[in-house]
Amino acid sequence: MRTISIPRRLRSKRVLAVAAVGLLLVGGAVLGYWSSWFRQELHAGAVREYALEIVAKDIELGDGAVWHAWTYNGTVPGPTLRVKAGETLRVRMRNRHTLTHSFHARLAGFSFEHDGSAANLVTGIGAAGVLVPGNEHLYEYRPTVPGVYYYHTGFADREHSGVQPEAQGLYGAIVVQDPKERTLREEVLFMGEIGPHTEGAVDPFIMNGMGFPGGRKGLLAVFHREGNAGLRAQFNKTLPVFKAKVNESFKLHVINIGSHQHSLYIPSAAVPSLGVLGGRQWPARVVPLAPGAADTLLVKFTEPGLWLFRCHIPSHADQGMIGLFEVSDAAR
Ligand SMILES: [Cu+2]
The missing domain is CATH 2.60.40.420 (Cupredoxins -  blue copper proteins)
Structure with missing residues (x-):
């Protein structure tokens, strides 16, 4: 059987070329891993803190019509809370309204004490997050998945149905940005x-x-x-x-x-x-x-x-x- 023989000079050049490509690939992967790790570490320590107040506000709807709304900071929707994935989001909320409210975020992976729901009263854990008029509480989250979420009051006063606080204006967006993505207007x-x-x-x-x-x-x-x-x-x-x-x-x-x-x-x-x-x-x-x-x-x-x-x-x-x-x- 005939075999194809490659001159030794060419053989060593081919080995060198393969080694160089291999080194480039491994080097690129290592560099990519460390830069992504570095970016995440850079954001891990950052804290975004927002202050929200629940206040009643009359909103004009034209032709003399008025909506006696319930608001975060006087606007419907409330302020947009922006945070990068991996950062900590803190919300300091004060209830200046006449009814009991709380802060509930549509995020994943937060601890039960920051749920802001009636269940916090059942267990006594995080009960301070259910705010009677005049009270204040600090809620904390660490969102990791970029996307759009929102917040609303998670507690319906006993005289109102569960959806009424949202219908009255108590909601706002949470935007979790991808640290690796270029920033566009949102x-x-x-x-x-x-x-x-x-x-x-x-x-x-x-x-x-x-x-x-x-x-x-x-x-x-x-x-x-x-x-x-x-x-x-x-x-x-x-x-x-x-x-x-x-x-x-x-x-x-x-x-x-x-x-x-x-x-x-x-x-x-x-x-x-x-x-x-x-x-x-x-x-x-x-x-x-x-x-x-x-x-x-x-x-x-x-x-x-x-x-x-x-x-x-x-x-x-x-x-x-x-x-x-x-x-x-x-x-x-
Ligand atoms: Cu519609």
């Missing part, structure tokens, strides 16, 4: 229903604490009555408005905090789902949200304009659930 959109303590003619559906009277149909009524200026006067008052630039990518965290099904439709923009579909688009670009569900969209408009977004359920869009993206040319 916006939050809560969809839901309005609480029962209201005055005047109030539509039932709101987004980020705002509801435009009459929704899509109401826009026309205001235009006839007050013109463009009248409509613009409602921006971020009864009508949520997000600003964006053409070709700018930003994250939109959308959360259904209500008791009804909602769905989000944004015209023209690409809206791949990062949270649920791993970067794929929802069929027909409509985001379905069961009660309590959330998703993160990577939004990019390629055309300037004032784009009207809404809940895709027609009766909801006609009863408050509309908003705008004000998209300008990148050059402007």
Whole structure:
């Protein structure tokens, strides 16, 4: 049998080349491991602390209607709590409201004493986290999985149903960022229903604490009555408005905090789902949200304009659930 003989000079060159590639691969893996370990260690010691106060707040809903809301720090939703995975999140909460409340985070892996639920009273462990009016407590978490979460009061006063504190406005987002990911602008959109303590003619559906009277149909009524200026006067008052630039990518965290099904439709923009579909688009670009569900969209408009977004359920869009993206040319 014939064998192929390789000259010794070439053989040693081949051995050297294989050894060099092997060294590069091992070196790269070791470097990658240590840089990732170093990044994690860098964030491990960091602590993000937020101060929240539960306070009653009257929110104007247009046409003389008022919502006697319950809020964190005077806004609906409450402040967005941002933390990097591996960092410690601390929330110092004071209850300046007339009812008992607590802080409950939709995170994983926290200790029972920070649950902020009625069960803390049963065991006596973490009972101080159930706040009677005037009390204060420090809650602590160490989230490790990036994504969008939210917080709300985990304790219903005995005179109210379990969902009422959320309906009255006591909720906010927790954004856990991936330390390895480049930082993009992040916006939050809560969809839901309005609480029962209201005055005047109030539509039932709101987004980020705002509801435009009459929704899509109401826009026309205001235009006839007050013109463009009248409509613009409602921006971020009864009508949520997000600003964006053409070709700018930003994250939109959308959360259904209500008791009804909602769905989000944004015209023209690409809206791949990062949270649920791993970067794929929802069929027909409509985001379905069961009660309590959330998703993160990577939004990019390629055309300037004032784009009207809404809940895709027609009766909801006609009863408050509309908003705008004000998209300008990148050059402007
Ligand atoms: Cu809806």
